[in-house]
Amino acid sequence: MLNTDRPTRASSSDHALLLKVRQRLVTAGYQPGQALPTGLIAHHLQANLPAVKQAIAELARARKVEFRPNGEHGPGYYMPAPHRPNSLARHGVRARYSA
Template sequence: MTVHGSTATRSENLRVLDRACLIVRQHITSTYPPGAALPSTKQLALALGLPQKHVLQGLLRLNGLGEIALHTGNGPIRLRIREPHPRDRALQGAVRDRIRAGHYQPGQALPTGLLGEEFGLLPHHVQRALRFLTAEGALRYEERGAYGPGHYVPATLAEGVS
């Protein structure tokens, strides 16, 4: 197999996976109301006629986006709009508390790697949690921040932090 052939195969596999993820998302958002429990991966795969591994990848993407919550102890659930992911709440509360206490100063970049380590979250889950805080105004995201792209404490603290 040539390098060109393997690149084409990988690209095709990604397209198939992207399509499967879209199907999973459409099914969940049209079938299950916010707050509803979701069926198992196996049950979803049977209902959608997709391989379980593709359904699982779709669920993992939706989990990463904060649209559903996997591994909640009670099975997966569809989250409500603006509902924080259950695994992010401890990090979000700690960041708010640290801003209020002056541990994080206005204009300071958050140490996302350290926060992920402290709370046992993968980098994309830290980003999911911080996106939520950014949406409520407790943080801001700067592409060209003083310390590079990242989440920063606003110069004037938002109401959501108090």
């Protein structure tokens, strides 16, 4: 039976896998908007699929990847689109701040 008296904490192995998944996303060359192949990532890292999905969900909570319920390839995790600067900034308009 699960003890609900104490909050659960991620283990060091969970954190290590999270770092490996994050590094894989950086080095694998996934493009913005590309669906993340969780099964392939798990295979490459020699990790079980549920653990990789949990790590990617954690990255989504940290806004490093996006979950799209109606994504191009169905529901799943995708690389985020690049940050787009404010449209006013693109036209050379800068906000003025007064102290």
